[in-house]
Amino acid sequence: MHISILSKKFRIMVYIMAMPGCSIKDAHAESGLSYRGFHMKLKEMLDSGLVVLDDDPQDGRKKRLNLGPIGLKTSEFLRGNPLAGL
Numbered sequence: 001m002h003i004s005i006l007s008k009k010f011r012i013m014v015y016i017m018a019m020p021g022c023s024i025k026d027a028h029a030e031s032g033l034s035y036r037g038f039h040m041k042l043k044e045m046l047d048s049g050l051v052v053l054d055d056d057p058q059d060g061r062k063k064r065l066n067l068g069p070i071g072l073k074t075s076e077f078l079r080g081n082p083l084a085g086l
Contacts, residue, residue: 008033009041009050013067016051017075021064024053050074 008031015030016022028038045051049070056062067075 008037009045012038012041012045013050013071013074016065016067016071017078020066021054023056024063024065027065045071 012027012031015027019026024042027042028035031038031041033041042051046053046068049068051071052066052068053063054066056064
């Protein structure tokens, strides 16, 4: 039995923190969400500034996920940086 105490958005964000520049496909696979569920969460995260979509330098058709301004501040806070400004 798998029990998760982390929200789905937080799990996605932690994956992006660990794997900056990851593909949407990889983040989706790691999330454990349905296609629709993942993309709904991703849209919320993009709209709130937690994550951003960047162009893939090797393939202009693909997008890569990175932490956005709010995600970077959250990451600094979680890593114990007292100057994160949260």
